[in-house]
Amino acid sequence: MSIITLTTDLGLKDFTLSAIKGSIYSLYKEATIVDVSHLVPKFNIIQAGFILKNAYKHFPKKSIHIIGVLPYETAQNRHVVIQYDDHYFIGNDNGVFSIIFDDKPTQIIELDLKNITSNNAFLKPTKDIFVHAACHIAKGGTIEMLGRKKADYNQRTTFKAQTSEYNIRGSIIYIDNFGNAITNIPELLFKEVARGRDFTISFRVPGYDIKTIRKSYSEVAPAERLAIFGPTGFLEIAINLGNASQLLGLSENDIVNISFS
Amino acid sequence: MSIITLTTDLGLKDFTLSAIKGSIYSLYKEATIVDVSHLVPKFNIIQAGFILKNAYKHFPKKSIHIIGVLPYETAQNRHVVIQYDDHYFIGNDNGVFSIIFDDKPTQIIELDLKNITSNNAFLKPTKDIFVHAACHIAKGGTIEMLGRKKADYNQRTTFKAQTSEYNIRGSIIYIDNFGNAITNIPELLFKEVARGRDFTISFRVPGYDIKTIRKSYSEVAPAERLAIFGPTGFLEIAINLGNASQLLGLSENDIVNISFS
Amino acid sequence: MSIITLTTDLGLKDFTLSAIKGSIYSLYKEATIVDVSHLVPKFNIIQAGFILKNAYKHFPKKSIHIIGVLPYETAQNRHVVIQYDDHYFIGNDNGVFSIIFDDKPTQIIELDLKNITSNNAFLKPTKDIFVHAACHIAKGGTIEMLGRKKADYNQRTTFKAQTSEYNIRGSIIYIDNFGNAITNIPELLFKEVARGRDFTISFRVPGYDIKTIRKSYSEVAPAERLAIFGPTGFLEIAINLGNASQLLGLSENDIVNISFS
Numbered sequence: 001m002s003i004i005t006l007t008t009d010l011g012l013k014d015f016t017l018s019a020i021k022g023s024i025y026s027l028y029k030e031a032t033i034v035d036v037s038h039l040v041p042k043f044n045i046i047q048a049g050f051i052l053k054n055a056y057k058h059f060p061k062k063s064i065h066i067i068g069v070l071p072y073e074t075a076q077n078r079h080v081v082i083q084y085d086d087h088y089f090i091g092n093d094n095g096v097f098s099i100i101f102d103d104k105p106t107q108i109i110e111l112d113l114k115n116i117t118s119n120n121a122f123l124k125p126t127k128d129i130f131v132h133a134a135c136h137i138a139k140g141g142t143i144e145m146l147g148r149k150k151a152d153y154n155q156r157t158t159f160k161a162q163t164s165e166y167n168i169r170g171s172i173i174y175i176d177n178f179g180n181a182i183t184n185i186p187e188l189l190f191k192e193v194a195r196g197r198d199f200t201i202s203f204r205v206p207g208y209d210i211k212t213i214r215k216s217y218s219e220v221a222p223a224e225r226l227a228i229f230g231p232t233g234f235l236e237i238a239i240n241l242g243n244a245s246q247l248l249g250l251s252e253n254d255i256v257n258i259s260f261s
Numbered sequence: 262m263s264i265i266t267l268t269t270d271l272g273l274k275d276f277t278l279s280a281i282k283g284s285i286y287s288l289y290k291e292a293t294i295v296d297v298s299h300l301v302p303k304f305n306i307i308q309a310g311f312i313l314k315n316a317y318k319h320f321p322k323k324s325i326h327i328i329g330v331l332p333y334e335t336a337q338n339r340h341v342v343i344q345y346d347d348h349y350f351i352g353n354d355n356g357v358f359s360i361i362f363d364d365k366p367t368q369i370i371e372l373d374l375k376n377i378t379s380n381n382a383f384l385k386p387t388k389d390i391f392v393h394a395a396c397h398i399a400k401g402g403t404i405e406m407l408g409r410k411k412a413d414y415n416q417r418t419t420f421k422a423q424t425s426e427y428n429i430r431g432s433i434i435y436i437d438n439f440g441n442a443i444t445n446i447p448e449l450l451f452k453e454v455a456r457g458r459d460f461t462i463s464f465r466v467p468g469y470d471i472k473t474i475r476k477s478y479s480e481v482a483p484a485e486r487l488a489i490f491g492p493t494g495f496l497e498i499a500i501n502l503g504n505a506s507q508l509l510g511l512s513e514n515d516i517v518n519i520s521f522s
Numbered sequence: 523m524s525i526i527t528l529t530t531d532l533g534l535k536d537f538t539l540s541a542i543k544g545s546i547y548s549l550y551k552e553a554t555i556v557d558v559s560h561l562v563p564k565f566n567i568i569q570a571g572f573i574l575k576n577a578y579k580h581f582p583k584k585s586i587h588i589i590g591v592l593p594y595e596t597a598q599n600r601h602v603v604i605q606y607d608d609h610y611f612i613g614n615d616n617g618v619f620s621i622i623f624d625d626k627p628t629q630i631i632e633l634d635l636k637n638i639t640s641n642n643a644f645l646k647p648t649k650d651i652f653v654h655a656a657c658h659i660a661k662g663g664t665i666e667m668l669g670r671k672k673a674d675y676n677q678r679t680t681f682k683a684q685t686s687e688y689n690i691r692g693s694i695i696y697i698d699n700f701g702n703a704i705t706n707i708p709e710l711l712f713k714e715v716a717r718g719r720d721f722t723i724s725f726r727v728p729g730y731d732i733k734t735i736r737k738s739y740s741e742v743a744p745a746e747r748l749a750i751f752g753p754t755g756f757l758e759i760a761i762n763l764g765n766a767s768q769l770l771g772l773s774e775n776d777i778v779n780i781s782f783s
Contacts, residue, residue, distance in 0.1 A: 009438075010438055011437075011438030012273070012298070012299075012300055013298050013300035013301075013312075013437075013438060014298070014312065014437050014438050015297065015298070015311075015312045015313070015314075015315035015316035015493075016437075016438075016492070018266065018295055018296065018297040018298070018316045018319075018320075019315070019316050019319035020319075021295050022264075022266075022295070022316065022317075022319035022320035022321070022324070023319050025264055025293065025295070025320065025321055026319070026320065026321045029293075029321065042438070042439060042504075043502060072479070119318065119319070120319075120492050121477075121492075122491060122492035123492055127319070
């Protein structure tokens with residue numbers, strides 16, 4: 001019995017999210033549905049990808065992850081199911097997958113489900129196409145039956161931090177529930193560029209540079225700022241038992257710079 | 262195994278929602294519970310009805326829908342279970358059902374469950390009475406066993422748009438997660454009155470009249486306003502990839518007028 | 523099949539909550555997971571305890587309740603599983619249990635799960651330690667196998683209302699979804715001190731004293747203030763069909779005083 005997860009920007013008030021769940025149960029009544037997040041900012045594929053990238057690996061292998069953010073196909077962006085790390089990801093190939101994956105996927109199938117009818121044209125991509133594909137897999141069907149193989153998915157390199165000999169220039173991509181400001185600078189990239197040199201992390205607010213990276217929030221006193229490779233593996237600016245975003249005035253898209261001596 | 266859905270104004274923070282779910286599992290541990298919405302504005306039966314009207318039809322037949330908004334009985338408003346479109350609706354007959362149903366229900370039963378005890382008088386209607394009825398049905402019991410037949414439910418005609426030869430006068434009943442402003446003007450009513458004539462849709466903000474109805478949001482450029490019979494089948498004022506409510510200053514209860522030449 | 527409930531301050535947007543659910547399904551795929559609340563204010567063990575205290579008793583006996591608020595162990599605060607009222611509570615012994623329990627628990631086990639590995643150090647307490655313990659119990663394991671017995675949990679007497687011959691001095695510990703301001707004054711304590719005497723309930727806003735306790739919100743006219751021992755068994759200041767917190771300017775931590783003649 002496979003798990004089907006949902007990551008959308010639909011919010012929690014409207015009828016749309018439960019319509020999707022109702023459609024899943026209509027096709028596959030034994031489904032186990034798990035909400036990853038429905039509070040993705042509207043149309044924000046970076047955050048949708050970031051949330052699911054961090055969430056999916058805690059689920060059992062063979063779990064099926066539906067991404068319902070900007071789900072409408074264009075000539076360039078096609079509906080796909082991607083097998084990666086022994087999980088299945090179903091969504092619109094609008095760039096979101098270049099956030100989720102670090103390595104090459106096992107297989108990419110462009111969905112060919114023209115026969116799927118819908119009682120709701122607006123919700124059709126997520127509620128009918130993606131749900132049909134998910135329930136097909138959950139019931140034991142192969143992904144090859146859902147369409148034709150595709151060599152690659154759409155890459156979006158602009159989401160990545162930029163590096164030079166003396167510098168890493170990234171940005172804040174996510175403010176979490178505790179106000180931690182999470183950047184797009186992964187620990188591995190930092191280590192590669194740093195090579196043990198001293199460094200200065202600077203951001204929007206002058207005078208608050210940070211020169212140490214901590215292993216846990218409690219290494220500094222309550223209300224003190226710190227930098228840490230947090231639960232996501234990305235560098236974050238945090239305040240021990242406090243809200244870094246509010247207290248330091250940090251927002252998504254703010255530049256975070258690390259300079260090396 | 263029937264699905265039990267929940268539509269309430271209880272919010273997501275308090276203990277009350279999980280108390281209801283705990284009560285369901287206490288009576289029927291195999292239950293599949295689905296949240297429709299708990300962010301219904303407090304006491305707002307129009308929005309509760311609107312959300313459930315649009316959600317329920319995506320669920321499997323025989324699903325059971327509990328409505329926990331203004332659940333306290335009065336002499337006029339009685340607890341009922343209503344069979345409609347091969348689904349079951351359980352709630353207080355406070356007017357909410359005249360939003361949900363377009364046609365005559367198959368059957369209406371006024372609940373007679375005086376023997377139900379409760380460990381919480383305040384939550385008793387939803388947590389004990391409605392949950393008892395829902396679990397009874399989910400376990401295969403007939404609705405006739407829950408009370409006595411009733412000829413009709415309470416109608417509320419004031420919720421409907423008004424029409425004349427040259428005019429439809431409706432109002433915005435719902436702002437969705439994307440800021441789309443949804444009116445109480447259904448497509449069928451529009452077609453009946455319009456009979457192919459030209460029209461002008463006007464609303465609170467002068468100078469932003471709309472004279473065309475679109476088939477999809479992307480028919481207009483990003484950030485352009487449009488009118489559309491959206492996912493709900495009701496006329497909505499939207500902005501392609503933007504927030505119509507914020508950008509046009511539209512709120513629930515605002516008048517939307519369509520005049521015909 | 524036991525139910526596992528979750529009470530956290532993780533919010534509903536981040537990846538962390540679904541990571542915990544994924545971990546539960548990875549260990550025990552038949553789990554029934556119920557969200558109690560994830561909107562507990564950050565680090566607020568009083569509110570976490572208050573919500574779960576009121577929620578748990580509506581669940582079937584043998585349910586397992588994970589509390590993921592301030593979950594990091596210290597020398598004084600240890601990870602425990604506590605059997606109480608034929609339910610299981612798993613969390614960090616940071617004081618939260620003195621809110622939840624009125625009587626002595628059946629058994630307290632300090633968790634000794636040093637062999638548990640984690641793919642995420644930050645989430646380890648809730649996602650790995652507590653989840654491991656919960657799934658162990660859900661699968662029928664004894665709690666004695668999870669660690670060693672402990673005589674007591676950490677008490678926090680400062681959370682309780684103070685009394686004298688002529689006075690009860692409490693505070694508002696929770697504002698619910700309807701704006702009701704709930705105090706830490708339980709009905710039993712009130713009756714013990716009152717012994718039938720007249721009383722005056724006063725709070726932050728002068729001129730709004732209350733001298734009667736109601737049995738239901740509707741005993742007063744709509745928009746009228748009242749005091750009531752509400753669904754939680756604690757005294758609350760409410761407004762019938764209105765928002766007492768907003769209209770009377772009441773906030774968490776405000777003092778509520780009852781003086782007896």
